[in-house]
Each structure stands twice: as structure tokens, then as C-alpha cells.
Amino acid sequence: MRLQGKTAFITAAGQGIGRATAEALIREGASVTATDLNGDLLKGLKAAHAFALDVTDKVALTQAVHDTAPDILVNCSGIVHAGTILEATDQDFDTAMNLNVRPHMQAIQAALPGMIDRGHGAIVNIASVCSSVMGLPNRFIYGTSKAATIGLTKQVAADFVGQGIRCNAIAPGTVDSPSLHERLRASGDYDAAMTAFVARQPMGRIGQAQEIADLVVYLSSDESRYMTGQCVCIDGGMTI
Numbered sequence: 541m542r543l544q545g546k547t548a549f550i551t552a553a554g555q556g557i558g559r560a561t562a563e564a565l566i567r568e569g570a571s572v573t574a575t576d577l578n579g580d581l582l583k584g585l586k587a588a589h590a591f592a593l594d595v596t597d598k599v600a601l602t603q604a605v606h607d608t609a610p611d612i613l614v615n616c617s618g619i620v621h622a623g624t625i626l627e628a629t630d631q632d633f634d635t636a637m638n639l640n641v642r643p644h645m646q647a648i649q650a651a652l653p654g655m656i657d658r659g660h661g662a663i664v665n666i667a668s669v670c671s672s673v674m675g676l677p678n679r680f681i682y683g684t685s686k687a688a689t690i691g692l693t694k695q696v697a698a699d700f701v702g703q704g705i706r707c708n709a710i711a712p713g714t715v716d717s718p719s720l721h722e723r724l725r726a727s728g729d730y731d732a733a734m735t736a737f738v739a740r741q742p743m744g745r746i747g748q749a750q751e752i753a754d755l756v757v758y759l760s761s762d763e764s765r766y767m768t769g770q771c772v773c774i775d776g777g778m779t780i
């Protein structure tokens with residue numbers, strides 16, 4: 541139980557990477573506050589607290605984080621838009637930044653003062669290999685926003701490294717999740733799209749949410765105490 545005695549707060553914990561992460565943090569002994577836009581998805585989680593929370597609601601988000609006073613903060617919300625820069629609309633750009641970046645800033649703003657007072661805090665932001673790490677076709681808005689997630693991570697790490705705060709990002713490759721299956725269906729040819737996604741992963745398969753959750757546990761725990769400001773790729777070899 542690597543997180544015994546720690547309090548954790550996680551956004552977008554209803555399914556996929558967020559759900560697997562909430563389960564892993566609970567398994568490791570943390571007292572977890574799990575939140576998601578869709579509160580029904582949180583049913584069955586053995587979290588200390590689980591409730592519906594829209595991360596675009598700044599007041600609700602910052603209040604919930606402040607009330608939790610977390611030692612561990614996991615920012616998991618994110619949305620994928622398809623298209624190149626030529627298809628990008630201001631509205632989609634704003635939607636992506638409002639889910640993939642702004643709530644992370646606001647949640648960290650709410651968590652940091654308490655973390656600094658207690659002298660420790662671990663923040664983990666879920667980014668993507670599609671970011672400043674690498675470009676991928678048809679992911680202009682997504683990759684731009686996830687690059688901002690990584691930049692935000694490094695800025696927080698640089699500013700608070702002397703006060704016991706660690707802030708790291710995770711850049712997954714393609715991971716099995718409900719929204720991935722939606723994207724495959726939306727392509728019009730599910731099987732061809734899945735084959736193409738698998739083909740870009742040298743290990744010959746897409747990732748499992750549990751594999752990302754294991755890395756969140758590591759970055760949240762004292763095992764990674766000498767690590768901050770990093771973006772760790774976990775991608776089946778996609779970025780070798």
C-alpha cells in the first residue's frame with residue numbers, strides 16, 4: 541500500500557484512464573475523491589467521496605479541490621477533436637483548452653496553497669504523445685492543447701520545486717477506453733481505424749488503462765520523490 545495516509549483528488553474518473561487510476565489509487569491505500577461530469581459512472585468505485593463535477597465549472601472545481609486538501613492531484617479531463625488546422629474552429633479550440641488545460645490550472649491553484657503548507661504534494665497531469673512530444677495527423681487542436689498541458693506541468697514544477705511540490709505529466713499512446721471506441725466508430729470503418737492505430741504502436745497492441753494508472757501511482761508515490769517537471773511517455777514504443 542504505497543499511498544496509505546495520502547488524500548487524492550481526481551477529475552474525469554468515470555471511465556477509461558481516470559477510472560483505472562481512481563481504482564489504483566484506492567488499491568494503494570489513498571483516500572480518494574473521485575469526480576466526473578457523469579456521476580453515474582462513478583458507481584461501484586470504493587472512493588472516500590465520489591460526486592458529479594464538471595471541470596469547466598471553476599467555482600465547483602476549485603471548491604471541491606480546496607475542501608479535499610489533496611496530497612495527490614490527478615488532472616485527467618480531456619477531449620479529442622479531429623482535423624487539421626484548416627478545419628479548426630475557434631469554438632472547438634476553446635472547448636479543448638477549457639477541458640484539457642484550464643481546469644488543470646484552476647485545480648492546481650486550489651490545491652497548491654495547502655500542499656505548500658504541508659510541505660509536500662504530487663500533481664499528475666494526463667497529456668498525450670500527441671503534443672510537444674510528436675505530431676499526429678488530424679489532431680491539430682488536441683496536440684496543441686496537450687502541448688500546453690506539458691508546458692503547464694513544467695512551469696508549476698519549476699516554480700515550486702523548492703517547496704516539496706512535484707508536478708509531472710504522462711503522455712500515453714493509444715489506450716483502450718470508451719472514447720477511443722467512439723473515435724474508431726466515427727471514422728466510418730472501425731476495423732480499419734483500429735488496425736491503423738495498432739500499426740503505429742511497435743508493441744503491436746494498444747495500451748490498457750491499467751498500465752497508465754500504474755504510472756500515475758508511481759508518480760504520486762514517494763518512489764518518484766526525485767522526479768519533477770517530467771513528461772513520461774507510455775506508448776508501446778510509439779515514440780522510440
Ligand code: NAD
Pocket residue numbers: 551552553554555556557558575576577578581593594595596616617618619620639666667668669711712713714715716717718719720749
Ligand atoms: P474517456 O475519454 O473515455 O473518458 C473521459 C471521461 O471524462 C468520461 O468519464 C467523461 O464523462 C469525463 N468528462 C467529460 N467531460 C467532462 C467535464 N466537463 N468534466 C468532468 N469530466 C468530464 O477516457 P480516456 O480516453 O481514458 O481519456 C482520459 C484522458 O487521457 C484524457 O485527458 C485523454 O486526452 C488522455 N489520453 C487518452 C488516450 C487514449 O487513447 N484513450 C491517449 C492519450 C491521452
